[in-house]
Amino acid sequence: MLLFASCASHDTRETVQAQMLGESGHGFVTDSIGLSIESSTLAGDGKALQTRKLVSLFEDFRPGMVLRIGGNTSDQMFWTSKGESKPTDYGFTATPASLNKLAELTKQLGWRVVMGVNLRARDPQRAADMARHARSIFGDWLTAIAIGNEPNVYYPSNPPFGTYASDVRRYTNEIRSAVPDVAIQAPDASGNRSDFIWSSASQFARLPAAVPDVYASHFYGAQGCDTGSMLPRALFTEFADERRKSSLDNIYHAASLSSAPKVVLSEVNSINCGGMAGISNRLAGALWMLDFAFDAATQGFNGIYFHGTITDCIAYSPVCVADDRAINTADPFKALFMLNRMANGMAMLSVAPYVSNSNIRLYGLRGRNSLVLIAINTGEGNGDWVDVNVDLPGSDFVELTATEIFTKDETSTDGTRLARKTSMDGVPPDLDRECASGPGDSEPVATARVASRPASAKVLFFCERND
Template identity: 30%
Template structure:
């Protein structure tokens, strides 16, 4: 297998905002956002200065904002200024950027404006933008109990924009016109077009949502059902490129960036065959780097602070104690979190084109100050295949010195993803056959993603 890195830079880059996590809005109430109350801040710090986003289905269906101590309606979780201030302590500690959803499910522009005012005060310059509602295209969905919050006959793109306009007016009256807006937070192109055509002056980005597997009752391989094999099948890689290109084309035409504010390996609820698999980690590395190389400027992997036992299958973190959505205790990382860690190594770099010969593999390269960072995702399954010899060629003057890797016994392995920190190649056992100016020959194991640092001589 050959990996050839071009000398010519692309027009895209990998930033800290590409390494992000999305949480349900009700997670804002979790006491562990206080750095003194748990290890959540330490976990997030492993991703550098990640992007954080709060939204999800609970934003419009389960959350109730109040700054006056009101009791929430039955079945709702009250979020208060104290909650935002607690989250802000971790945000400040890890230097995270924040996008915040404002509830639209219960139409109340003044209440929404009040939340924006308190968010602006709590997060300060860390608050990039607010989003009014989450996935408005799904407000009429009824395939799961509790999803439907608008009548089909009364809800479409125009009705959504009318309500957004009322929120915009209330926000401007409350805090002025310096709060940025991102939207519509939808997967459907017509909703993205309508949002852009509205021409809201404070819009700083177009937001798109996408999940790799979403046909929750399907077990077809290759396909879009929640089977681990589908995450490492070329269909997932190619589908991401096709769907994200829709948002990128629209954003480019509007001269604004595309943010993928909610995404992940599966949108299906409950534990499924993608849960905690090494395949989800390999998919994460490839997807994050692929999207950033295409031009996506911000990405947030949807997650929750619920329990590892019975919690959301796509989440990059979960809680050691509890069951389902009720999590407590130590925050643990999942295999796809290790994929984010590996992708983060190249933050700050500009992409260079890469030519790859060989199957079941993808490669990416970024140029940072003084180095090339090359990542090779080897989707060949360790349960069936052995190592492959890879020749990596980079521009002259750079020599391979260090590497990091995620690995597991197989792509199907659950909760067995290991992470090897960036370190110099060992004298033996590293797989290196030749390391010379502009060229590395190395045996790379199957079921791995490997990041190699080529340093300027």
């Protein structure tokens, strides 16, 4: 009877058939993925940074990742290079010593830096002075100056939003006068404020001197500020997917309207207002991070920067310094590591299921002589195993290895699979090196096959025969 039951269970397992097609979006490169942290990290000359421990933690990451310093606290920051006392209406002081402390980390890791300046203060000369010192300290690793953070909060609430565009033009002129070769990033608006996104883009289009080099906006998968009973599954519902699609469409097309040459999602995470423990910092948050990054890259976004507060251990921070100075990592840190290792000059490919399954999300990457398939399963029940078969673009690919994020805590009754701790089996390989001499003697396959377990992301890596 047990044997028959096992067979019946296997026979009813759903199968998803799909095909890997041509390129979609932009390439997946080292600066496609970034970490966003609060400007308050610079307070107290940056002494809260545990540089040696953080360098050790990130030593297996590829160099070139972006570190954005911004968030709400960028508009509470008082910058001074002259030792001035902080006025009472600012939250903290940042100095050249703060930037030097941060540079100890970024230079050792080879990280690119996006530095936020205070727009709310309406002091473009002070912002330009900060940009000048940032260029001197970070050198060519300083890739952009971000003017303000979520200005939709402190400009008038209705279009045309007061003097926003003209203020950005003043800041841009001052910053480019001080550092001619630095990119300007704006508006860094809330992703749910489509009115501000479209209005700022149209104003930029009418003011060529204000057009940013990088059009930036934010996105959070769910609104957690006033919700105490959210379930992990809420990140992956049809409503959540539609909300994401609508927001990203607005942002991408607004960037095109503004004539900005690049568009990034500069502050991203699963749930806003610091996230929610048991969701943002667990398997649900890790799977959401992977799914969102590949989805946005497929849609053409040049960068996706996941937000946290590196000096404050709240739920959505992938990594943080605890009160005892120990470095803590949440489960999404594993996803950040996986994304960084895969962002190696590959093209995003579209993967089209013949019949869709709401739990299965498929993505593809194509390298010089390599191929990657990502299968994400957001189901939670024992019956949510899915056999995924994807036709590859040709029959000359040999499977090299696999990496999987899932939970080994299958017996826990404390919440669903998505709320459990994340396990990671395998490490994404260096495909350029591994595939340079060909895939060896293994038999090539025309179809990739994945037994996709509930609440998991499995990544298959292939080398292409070159004989």
